[in-house]
Amino acid sequence: MKIVDIKTFVVGNPPPRFGGRYFIFVKLTTDTGISGIGEIYTATYSPHLVAKMAEEVAARHVIGADPFHIEHMWRNVYGRGYAHRPDLTTGGIVSGLEMAMWDICGKETGKPVYELLGGRVHEKLRAxxxxxxxxxxxxxxxxxxxxxxxxxxxxxxxxxxxxxxxxxxxxxxxxxxxxxxxxxxxxxxxxxxxxxxxxxxxxxxxxxxxxxxxxxxxxxxxxxxxxxxxxxxxxxxxxxxxxxxxxxxxxxxxxxxxxxxxxxxxxxxxxxxxxxxxxxxxxxxxx
The missing domain is CATH 3.20.20.120 (Enolase-like C-terminal domain)
Known part of the structure; x- marks a missing residue:
């Protein structure tokens, strides 16, 4: 199974705008037809530019990859381009891509993603x-x-x-x-x-x-x-x-x-x- 497509969505959030002025979503799709959704949060650049950045990062490091190889993807994005240091915008983009990959993994295995991350610990959490x-x-x-x-x-x-x-x-x-x-x-x-x-x-x-x-x-x-x-x-x-x-x-x-x-x-x-x-x-x- 390989990731073959990415689509990005910038969604405006009308008043009262709980949660922010807009949301940026990314959708990855595999050659078996499974899709995963992730959200990118970063406010350093305009949302449409961030969406284009996500598409560029995916073209270099995600398209053609096995969706289960999440750590490999993360390392490639984090370290390539002679960077290898924390960057808020890159971190937001790679987080959205990683979410989408985990979503694919959960759907492929028929398990909630929390089960793949070690299993549920608490029945409920404070909010x-x-x-x-x-x-x-x-x-x-x-x-x-x-x-x-x-x-x-x-x-x-x-x-x-x-x-x-x-x-x-x-x-x-x-x-x-x-x-x-x-x-x-x-x-x-x-x-x-x-x-x-x-x-x-x-x-x-x-x-x-x-x-x-x-x-x-x-x-x-x-x-x-x-x-x-x-x-x-x-x-x-x-x-x-x-x-x-x-x-x-x-x-x-x-x-x-x-x-x-x-x-x-x-x-x-x-x-x-x-x-x-x-x-x-x-x-x-x-x-």
Missing amino acids: YTYLYPPVGVDVYADDPVYSDPDAAAECAVREVERGFTGVKFDPAGRYSVYDGRQPALHAMDLSEKMVRAVRDAIGDRADILFGTHGQFTASGAIRLAKKLEKYDPLWFEEPCPPDSPEEIAKVARATSIPISAGERLTTKYEFHQLLKTGAASILQPNL
Whole structure:
């Protein structure tokens, strides 16, 4: 059995756009007629360009290959072109192709893919949600749920009643492309008010997950963490830029809140650095 065809699909996601503005899917088909579907997540380039990149990578390394030879494909893509280092865009593309190959393997063997990966361990898993605007409102709109403690608390109660055991929000300020900074006093004050309101509203029925998008210096993140510790968040996410695990580790050593990180990392090598430096106790690969 060999892979003989690839098709890519860029799917727009109309408002309220839960999950993002678009999705990129890849479909691989074998000479026996079995197809597998994968999803590519990367936001570094336009979706149509990423789709073309996936087609080019597949033409070089996937078409004509045995779909069961997933590790061989991964190594070829990762190491060719004199690269052999983590790259976020390549990682997203190869992940989508790998998903599609695993899908083919599952269909060929008549097994769920989790059985091929070692079998089911848990009967169910916890799930968390972001605090989003009401149904029908664009998630990218400037809604009160993102900045008003009472609105966030009301939303948190609704989500807990739906069955979520964790609620996540990031009121410390918008994502920045610049290096880490000190949080403004008003941003720290709003963050504490938001966390306090949500904790008062949901009590111990769910965990609070605090995101920052890697905005702060280590000292700035520590200042903010000290204000939040009394509300017992489950995690303080990516307090410093993701390319600075040593700085994140400084925060981890200075706060009682567990540090989480990883959504902007790719390959086991970058996650190894998180563990080696003691930067995070909760790993967040973007699957």
